[in-house]
Amino acid sequence: MVKNVQAGVGQFVPAVRRHGAPIRITVDGEALDARAGDSILAAVLLRRRALRRHEFGGELRAGFCLMGACQDCWVWLDRERRVRACTTTVTEGMRIDLDAPDEEPASFD
Amino acid sequence: MTRVAIVGAGPAGIRAAAALVEAGIRPVLLDEAARPGGQGYRTPSPGLDLDMAALMGSEAAHHARLHGLFAAIHDRVDYRPETLVWAVDGRTLHVATQGRAGMVAFDALLLATGATDRVVPCPGWTKPGVFTLGGAQAILKDQGCFIGRRVAFVGSSPLLLLAALQYQSLGAHVAAVVDTTPFGAKLAALPDLAASPRTLRRGIAYRTKLRAAGIPVHDGAAPVAIEGRDGVEGVRLRHGAREWTIACDAVALGHGLKPETQLADLAGAQFAYDPVFRQWLPETDADGRAGPSLYLAGDGAAIGGAYAAEASGTLAAAALLADHGRPQPKATLRRLRQEVARLRRFQRGLARAFAWPAGQAAALPDDATLCRCEGITAGEVRRAMAQPLGPREVNRVKAITRVGMGRCQGRICGPALADIVAAAAGLDHAAVGRLRGQAPVKPIPLVLGAEPAG
Ligand SMILES: Cc1cc2nc3c(=O)[nH]c(=O)nc-3n(C[C@H](O)[C@H](O)[C@H](O)COP(=O)(O)OP(=O)(O)OC[C@H]3O[C@@H](n4cnc5c(N)ncnc54)[C@H](O)[C@@H]3O)c2cc1C
Ligand code: FES
Numbered sequence: 001m002v003k004n005v006q007a008g009v010g011q012f013v014p015a016v017r018r019h020g021a022p023i024r025i026t027v028d029g030e031a032l033d034a035r036a037g038d039s040i041l042a043a044v045l046l047r048r049r050a051l052r053r054h055e056f057g058g059e060l061r062a063g064f065c066l067m068g069a070c071q072d073c074w075v076w077l078d079r080e081r082r083v084r085a086c087t088t089t090v091t092e093g094m095r096i097d098l099d100a101p102d103e104e105p106a107s108f109d
Numbered sequence: 110m111t112r113v114a115i116v117g118a119g120p121a122g123i124r125a126a127a128a129l130v131e132a133g134i135r136p137v138l139l140d141e142a143a144r145p146g147g148q149g150y151r152t153p154s155p156g157l158d159l160d161m162a163a164l165m166g167s168e169a170a171h172h173a174r175l176h177g178l179f180a181a182i183h184d185r186v187d188y189r190p191e192t193l194v195w196a197v198d199g200r201t202l203h204v205a206t207q208g209r210a211g212m213v214a215f216d217a218l219l220l221a222t223g224a225t226d227r228v229v230p231c232p233g234w235t236k237p238g239v240f241t242l243g244g245a246q247a248i249l250k251d252q253g254c255f256i257g258r259r260v261a262f263v264g265s266s267p268l269l270l271l272a273a274l275q276y277q278s279l280g281a282h283v284a285a286v287v288d289t290t291p292f293g294a295k296l297a298a299l300p301d302l303a304a305s306p307r308t309l310r311r312g313i314a315y316r317t318k319l320r321a322a323g324i325p326v327h328d329g330a331a332p333v334a335i336e337g338r339d340g341v342e343g344v345r346l347r348h349g350a351r352e353w354t355i356a357c358d359a360v361a362l363g364h365g366l367k368p369e370t371q372l373a374d375l376a377g378a379q380f381a382y383d384p385v386f387r388q389w390l391p392e393t394d395a396d397g398r399a400g401p402s403l404y405l406a407g408d409g410a411a412i413g414g415a416y417a418a419e420a421s422g423t424l425a426a427a428a429l430l431a432d433h434g435r436p437q438p439k440a441t442l443r444r445l446r447q448e449v450a451r452l453r454r455f456q457r458g459l460a461r462a463f464a465w466p467a468g469q470a471a472a473l474p475d476d477a478t479l480c481r482c483e484g485i486t487a488g489e490v491r492r493a494m495a496q497p498l499g500p501r502e503v504n505r506v507k508a509i510t511r512v513g514m515g516r517c518q519g520r521i522c523g524p525a526l527a528d529i530v531a532a533a534a535g536l537d538h539a540a541v542g543r544l545r546g547q548a549p550v551k552p553i554p555l556v557l558g559a560e561p562a563g
Binding site: 011012013014015016017018019020035036037038039042045046049050051054056057059060061062063064065066067068069070071072074081082083084087089 | 141142143148154155156157158159160208225226235236237238239240241243244245247248249251252253254255256257258279280281339340358359369481482483484515516517520521551552554
């Protein structure tokens with residue numbers, strides 16, 4: 001699990017207010033408050049300094065292109081499929097996992 | 110009736126769709142994004158207190174017009190958002206919508222796939238807090254967020270100044286703008302830049318405004334490394350013999366744009382090397398024809414900016430209509446061709462004024478990561494090349510080192526890879542080839558066992 005570098009401090013900073021309804025998601029089993037309209041990446045990076053650990057080498061990563069090109073922001077959604085955090089919008093009760101489920105389904109590529 | 114598929118709902122794709130609708134055709138308009146507008150003219154996610162008119166500045170009216178046009182044609186277009194086109198096979202597109210696979214048959218294909226950021230890596234560029242320059246703008250427009258509290262804008266691009274100004278005007282702390290191209294190179298590009306005096310004036314105004322806001326603008330400096338333990342704490346710069354560090358917690362890194370050409374490649378377009386952009390570009394005629402029933406428009410054909418994207422979208426649609434038994438007025442075609450040619454000439458000027466720092470890419474230290482996807486360093490590439498009979502062409506290097514084979518398909522590392530290979534092989538940049546597009550052009554996140562979508 002990728003903890004805050006400084007607790008409670010996000011990498012992203014809100015530039016303007018977001019009015020969307022509160023939405024509760026879980027990230028690696030931990031509850032996280034988001035708002036309707038947030039991308040998964042924004043929801044996480046508004047509260048943490050990093051998104052995930054790189055699968056080779058384990059260094060911290062937080063995405064890069066923010067537009068769906070670099071694929072550096074893939075996370076597991078509902079233990080069922082992988083999605084790009086930067087282009088996927090949060091929905092109520094969404095379950096995000098940063099590591100693959102134990103039996104990784106052949107659902108990628 | 111001719112079945113037309115358009116990929117990309119940015120300025121180019123929307124204009125193309127509008128021209129087809131006007132001719133009585135209902136095109137399929139596919140875009141992997143959730144909302145129309147493409148990159149530069151994107152639609153913010155709902156519920157944000159974002160004043161798009163203020164953010165778009167001088168482009169506000171243009172932005173509003175494009176979205177007004179889309180709203181007006183919406184019900185006459187088969188618009189399919191959140192739909193990734195991942196392969197082209199003959200006259201069929203393979204698509205994925207929300208984890209479900211599908212196919213779209215077409216008689217004519219118009220690709221308006223836009224561009225992605227082109228980035229020269231530097232040591233530390235994989236740290237959380239380093240993002241692309243376009244991404245720094247995208248997250249602001251899309252999510253109403255800044256990429257950090259103290260942001261340094263580093264690279265070589267006209268969008269550096271624009272993005273820094275947008276951040277500053279919304280209240281972010283801009284640590285510095287670092288433009289790696291020396292000021293002298295910009296002056297040398299003035300003749301081409303004069304092709305679009307309005308945009309040139311705008312660029313100069315950005316600079317003046319940043320200076321007035323007390324934001325340091327460094328010309329001709331290069332990043333040595335992005336420093337910090339778990340995240341970004343600063344960027345170390347070098348200018349001549351001088352080295353210094355700017356404190357920041359985020360870096361926006363960008364060295365211009367490169368066209369998204371993978372689908373064009375799969376659809377059979379030919380490519381030619383362009384020494385000014387230092388890129389392989391798909392070959393088209395003046396109207397955007399790239400092959401039988403294949404049309405390219407916008408930044409996906411050649412970097413030209415939003416205005417050129419709109420004009421070239423209309424033009425490519427006109428060419429498509431003309432080729433399918435609906436001759437177009439000669440005067441209209443002529444006007445559009447002139448407009449596209451003028452705007453693209455201006456972009457060539459920009460490509461000179463904001464040059465890709467080939468030397469910086471070639472000099473990437475051995476222990477620096479080149480391929481973010483698989484964590485492969487520049488040194489691993491050089492070592493593979495130094496083997497007896499080692500590879501000297503990018504696709505061979507890719508096969509041996511896996512650089513460019515990861516999830517991003519070389520979108521991010523490809524440009525720097527070419528410079529590293531050229532330098533190590535002692536070859537001209539054009540001689541080391543280009544990474545070929547491969548299906549799927551992006552990973553397809555299919556839900557296991559899902560029924561194909563219609
Ligand atoms: C991240 C980024 C930010 C930018 N920000 C600005 C800015 O603030 N101001 C500015 O003037 N210019 C900006 N630009 C430049 C931009 O390229 C042009 O302004 C303009 O958007 C180009 O229009 P277009 O129609 O050619 O392509 P785009 O507007 O890029 O539209 C292309 C569309 O095609 C879609 N697409 C691509 N491939 C596929 C596929 N395989 N399947 C489905 N859909 C696909 C994309 O989702 C996208 O919506 C930015 C560019 C980038 C890459
Ligand atoms: S951050 Fe690059 S694909 Fe999501």
